[in-house]
Amino acid sequence: MVSYCDNDAATEPQSESETELGGSRSVAVAFSRSRSVAVAFSRSRSVDLADLLFRIIWLIGFNGKYEIGALHRSGSPTFLVLKPIEGNSDILLIGYLRGGTTFTGEILGLREGNFYMYEPLHKWSTWDYYKPGYSCSLENEHCTMSTRTDSFVMDILRGLYKCDSNHLLKSLQMWQLLKGRGFRDSIQNPTWANYFPECHGKVEGCIEKVISRCANATARVSKVPRVSVSLAAQLLNSVPNLKIIHLVRDPRAIMASRHALKWTPAPGGSISLCNKMKEDYLESYMMRTTHPGRLLTVFYEDLVTNPAKTVQMMFDFAGYNFDEKEQNRLKNMTGMTTKNILNSETRGTSLRIALAWRKRVNETFLNVMNPGCNDLYKFLGYPPLKTNIDLYNSSIPLRISN
CATH class of the missing domain: 2.60.40 (Immunoglobulin-like)
Structure with missing residues (x-):
């Protein structure tokens, strides 16, 4: 009955x-x-x-x-x-490779009770990203039209947020699970077992045991830098508890970090990056009307200059409690040293790292990159930097209001 x-x-x-x-x-x-x-x-x-x-x-x-x-x-x-339960929303973090998504993803995903999925599209695409109807290169302006890409990507992401074990097993490998617990070394380091008590030090069967925790998690969080805001927005109707956080960072800082790793070299890589950033930001602006309260734009520069205020904003958006335990965790992550992190203006380790890119590049780098991104700087509120003097001028902030 x-x-x-x-x-x-x-x-x-x-x-x-x-x-x-x-x-x-x-x-x-x-x-x-x-x-x-x-x-x-x-x-x-x-x-x-x-x-x-x-x-x-x-x-x-x-x-x-x-x-x-x-x-x-x-x-x-x-x-x-x-x-x-009101609050405790599932979160999809959208950003850009080397754009601060790892740091931000750990703030959100490693919160106690959450289930964190690290870059679930990585297996299918390393140097491409997806937007409605297209698969686009991260290395140049080229996009390939596809009638199957949208449904393929949406099926994967929808399955992950519904804790479908088949999608989880197909999308997440052991190295991603390690990162999803905040472990930054490889499985060869025996201390990995400390992060996975349910596996009892055995790799065999560990993935299945970890993903079984998805369904009973307080919330699910994933960072997905290989999908556009416009494509991700299609999930909102079928995953009602999902919210999107769009993380933006100065494209020059992103490209400086990629340059050090020999990833997506300019000018092709910078043009691809700035095209995606512009499309994402415009889409996020429109979503304030089409999906009110379902998307939050966060600037990485705000996160590192005022972490407590910015994390409080993200947690409020997600329905998470920014309690003393979370404040202490943030303090350890950012390197802040003051007793009251909520009232702190201290600049810690995260900010020094965020500022370092200006000392690693020069005017030649700017000359190669700027033509494809100049209009984006003002659009997003980033200061114009044209010379070595500008780069080394510490009085020029990471970001100005737009």
Whole structure:
């Protein structure tokens, strides 16, 4: 027997399931269009009600995502209505290779209770990114039209946020899981086991054990620098708990970091980068109207110059609590040394790293890069830098208001 309750719409349930639970003669679950869940069950008097409710929530896999909205115990069966917990949104972090996404992803993804997925599209694309209808090179302006790319990418990302084990196994390799726990060395370093207590030091079967934690996580976070904002926006209708954070950084800083690694050399790489950044920023601006409250633009320069304020903004957007434990974690990550990080203006290690790019490049670098990106600097609020004097002038801020 399946009973169904939906106070928001007089519709049939979208899906139902029924199972047996120890001490309970029957348990039925129904999902409404409003994302509420109604559970109807009959039980023997010998079973503690609180224990039964706890076991039901875990059984149907909603722990950390739902809370008890109503409980009706008159008559039989008993009705339990579970409502989605406000806040604790899943987050898709979109940015650019060497644009600060690793640092920002760890701030969001390594929060206690979150499940962090590191660059799940890496397996399918190293030097390309995806936008609606196209696969585009990170090394030049070339884009290839494709009728299958959109559905392929969306299926992967949608599957990840729904904790589909097949998509998780296909997308995440062991090195990505290591990074997803904040471990920056390889599996050859035996200390990796300290980050994966569920694996007991054994690599075999570890991936399966890790991804099994996805469904019961407080929230899921992924950093995906190989997808455009416009393509990612298509996920918002099918993943209602998802929000997007778009991370922007000075393209000259990004290219300086890539140059040191011999990645995507200018001018081809810089033109590709600035084209994507412009399209992403324009799309994010339009999304404020089409998807209000679902996208937040964050500037990396704001994150490193005022980390506490910027992280507080991101956590508020995601519905996360920026408590003392998270403040201390941020303090360790940024190298800040003051006692009260919330009121701190101290410039720590993260800022020194963010400023270092200006000392690693010269006027020749700017002359190669600027033609493809000049219009973007003013658009995003970055100062014009044309000479070595400009580069070494510490009074010129990382970013000016746009």
